[in-house]
Amino acid sequence: MAISTAAWSAPIWMTSTTPNAGQVPRNFSSGLRPSLTLGARLSDLLLSRSTCRNKTLGDNVGAVHTTNDSASRVPKWRNYAHRIHSSATEVKELETTDNKLSANSSTARPNDTHMQAWIEEIRGLLRSMFEKGETSDSPYDTAWVSLIPAVDGSQGPQFPNTLKWIARNQLEDGSWGDVDFFSIQNNVLCTLMCIIALKSWNTGLDSVEKGLRFLRKSMALLEDETHEKLVGFELVFPSILDHAKNLDLDLPYNLPVIDKLRAAREEKLRKIPLHLIYTTPTSVTYSLEGIRDVVDWEQISQQQQQTDGSFGCSPAATACAYLHTGNESCFRYLTSIPQLCDGAGTSAAESDVRGPVHATSLTLTTRPWPFAYFVCMVMISSLRIGIEWIISLQDVVYVHVLEVADVEMTWQVGSALSNPWYEHLPRLEHRSYLDQYGPQHVWISKVLYRMHSFTNSVFLKLAKADFNLCQSKHQEELQVLLRWNEERGFNSIRTREKQMVYCFYVAVCILPAPEQSMARTVWAKLAMLNVLIDDFFDSPSESYTDKVQFLEAFRSRNPNLMDGTGGEAKLFFESIYNTITEIAAEGSLFQGRDISHHVYNIWLRLVENQFKEAEWKHLNYEPSLEEYMSVSEVGISFEAMTPTQFFMGEKISPAMVDSPHTKRLMHLANVVARLSNDIRTYQREESENKPNWVSISKRNGLTESEIIEEARKVMDEHMKQLVKETYSPSKSHPLLPRSARQLYFDTVRAIRFAYRTGDALAPHMLDTKQSIDSILFEPVLL
Structure with missing residues (x-):
């Protein structure tokens, strides 16, 4: 008999804070329209393709292919913009390419x-898991x-079949462990x-x-620092080795590596x-057998x-506790395991190691979910089990102590180091x-252990199909935005299409779900307007007088005040002013009240x-x-992006907008965004005679490295406060809905991500181009 998957028990966050299986979980949206769970919208989209994609381009891009010829599959962002307007030709080319791929593919396109x-x-797998749990035999x-x-x-023994299972599952080399994956720490x-x-x-x-022979020749291999490291191994292994010594088992107890572990x-x-x-739930309880002495x-x-x-x-920990205490509750827990799972011991309810943890007692990872990450969240939501705990896992903060083996370690380490949680884009992580x-x-x-x-x-097929389905929706939206960009005259005035592509790419990374389409489009438009206004006031080719008139026209909301300005300034003003007016009108419809004054005041x-x-520069002040x-x-523009909150599907009252909490969120986000910009662009801005945190601070005799170090400290402190105000705010003032606070936080993350290595709008950078391709244009392959 072996104790297997049944040792999994419902975690605290399921049993104490979520609805019963038959209850409908509390929905995010209490306002204009319900915010669909991803599982619900998947079913919805499958029944009505027109919601998410058209019959030609969408069918092609939404497909999961098995070819490696990604270069010929879809147009990349570098040549997509100038081809997008000839959509009929584009669709025909894509259909022809797709037909060829389908003919050569051994895997049918998922329908x-x-x-x-x-x-x-x-759904069936997850229902089964929540009924009895499912991890592999341990x-x-x-x-x-x-x-x-x-x-x-x-x-x-009380459970004699466990001994039969142990004898039956010894591997050929004399060890016990995973049949298909050897790990020296695990097998030892x-x-x-x-x-x-x-x-x-x-x-x-x-x-x-046989086991002793394996251990005698393998224990020295524990010296190898490149192997996978188990959580708490240095606590548990020396303690168990002492047990073996008491049984007079012939093992090399005095190896140098054993001394290091002790x-x-x-x-x-x-x-x-x-x-x-x-007194406090910690992960040490999970490895209790390692500190039993x-x-x-x-x-x-x-x-x-x-x-x-x-x-x-x-x-393991519970059995150790029972052996020391005879605790009847421990025995009842252990007795329940074989009744459910035919004899093999599970590695336990791994998913329930949560709460405050001592940093020295375990190795933490902020990436507990592999490819099933967001589709798993989908299915759990659609099962009506509750979604609050999903948010806790997905967003921060105490995540479970897991790592995934058999993935190229350099990718894992490199990805974690180059993409800290507070400056990474979730959609890029999904794709990775x-x-x-x-x-x-x-x-x-x-x-x-394995979690089947x-x-x-x-899971993998559905996750990939979902990603590609969303990507086809994003491509349709990009077509519309590129046409808008051209119709507004922005292409001919002061920017190129690729900047529009870049703005939309960031919008997709922070607002990827199909039901966020309107919010995503608004965010991208506002980002584009930000770029244009920043360029206008920075540009030496625009006269100071034109800039004064621009400000007066915006204050009075009167485009006629731009009469007599030089060049294309009037057309530029009208394009921006009309777009903001349209966004304010659409937001008012979404909110069921007039929000135009909010939008205008933010942009004013x-x-x-x-x-x-610009005035400082003009006066050399x-x-x-x-x-x-x-x-x-x-001026850093974060605040100008916030009208997107009115399109997130929840009502936002005037009290929420004007709340001290919202103003604090805004201040924290603005400071982080400003310093993220300044420590990356100060050299260029100095050459343009523009003030900057770094250049101004130099007047006090500080070196650049000292100034940048201080700026990073300020950013880190403000980010900590921003995390707190986003996820655990005080309720002493009216609060924005969770989705709006998350939007603020994700926008800051996007800004920090953009300024990691240089200027934010730097689509010439190779890694930026590759990222845009992977998110917008390259379907995931099987």
Whole structure:
């Protein structure tokens, strides 16, 4: 018998904060229209393609192909703009290419029937998971549970089938572990625990000897620093090795690597405030068997036991606790496992290691979900299980202690270092996971394990199809925006189409869902207007008089005041003014009230502050740092993007807009955005005689490196406050809806992402071009 997937128990955030299975979860939207869950809108879109794509271009781009010839599949952004207007020719070319690909493809294009079948299969998988849990069998946990003696006083184990399972599942090399993925730490740990179990009951001695031979030749390999590292290995392994020594198992106990692990364990125990584990949920509880020699069992049993009787939802930790305490709740938890799963020990409810954690006790990763990341969220929502806990996992902050093995480590490390959570774009991460992960991957925690309900080919197919379906919708929107860009005359005035493509690309990265179409389009238009206004007031070819008239015309909302301006200034003003007027009118329809004054006031502040900077330059005035920040905070343009909040599907009252909390959000975001710009562009701006945080601070005798270091400290502190105000705000003032606060935060992340290596609008950069291609033009391949 083996303890397997049934050791999974419903996490706290499901049992205590979410609706019952039959209840409809609280919807995000309480305003104009419900914000569809992704699962609901997938079904909706499948029934009505016209909602998301047309019958020609959409069918082609939404397909999942198996060819590697990405260059011939769809037009890239570098040549897409000038071809987009001849859409009939474009569609014909795409259809011809797609027909050729389909003829050579061994995998049929997923159609509506395929998609619906995948959705239903995943729903079934997730229902099953929530009923009994599903992680792969764990030799390590099975071995721990096998140590429980019979409670009736007879000589033997309480769960004898666990020993049979252990003997039956030894690998050819004498070890225990994952059949298809070898990890030295995992195989050594599982093998050591399994031979302890067999030796303790004086059974399977041939298996014990084979396991000892494996350990004797393999333990020295633990010295290799390149292998996958299990969570808490340095806590657990030395403790279990002491157990083996007490059983007189013939092992090399004095290897240098063993001494290093013991030293690391002692160092970690010195850093762990043990009194906290008795009062605060931590991941140490999950590895309780590794500290069994220092823990106060009576105290921890009173304080930290889960409602199901387990410790950390771990069979190993719970079995260890029962062996030390005889706790009946522990026994009930362990007894429930074989009844559900035919005998193999699971690696436990890995997903429930949550709450405050001590940084020295585990390795944290902010990327717990592989390719199933957002489609998993979809299906869970559509099952009506509740969505608040999804947001907690998806956004921050305490995420589970997982890593995924069998993925190129350089990609994982490089991606994590170059894309910190506060300056990465979620859509880019989704695409990276789709390209990098597959159903063969295993998960790393205390031991290796697999989650077949999440990492499977059906999830992968549906995730890819969903990405491509959304991408086809985005391409249609881009066509409309490029036509708008041309009709407004922006192409001929002062910019090129690729800047419109770039603005829309960022909008897609922070607002990717089809139901966010209007918000996404508005965000992209506002971003484009920002670029144009910034260029106008920066441009030496525009006269100072024209800039004065522009400001007066905007203040009075009277385009006629632009009469007599030189060049194309009047046409430029009318194009911007008309676009803002249209956005205000559409937003009023969405909100069911007049919001035009909000929109105009926001953009008037931007124009006034842009003019103030132009005036400083015209007068050769050198502002103080305080003057500069009071003006340039608004001039950085973050605030000008906020009218997008009126298109997010929720009502926003005047009290919310004018709330002190909203003003604080705005201030924090403006400072971060301004400094992100200034530490990257100060050299160019100095050459243009423009004030900048860095250049102004130099007057105080500081070096550039000192100024930039100080700016980064200010940014980091403001980002921490912005995170708090976004996710855990005080309720002493009216609050914007969660979706609007998230929009603010994601817009700041987008700005930080854009300024990571240079100027924000730098579509000439190779990595930017590749990112745009992957998000807007290249379907994901199977």
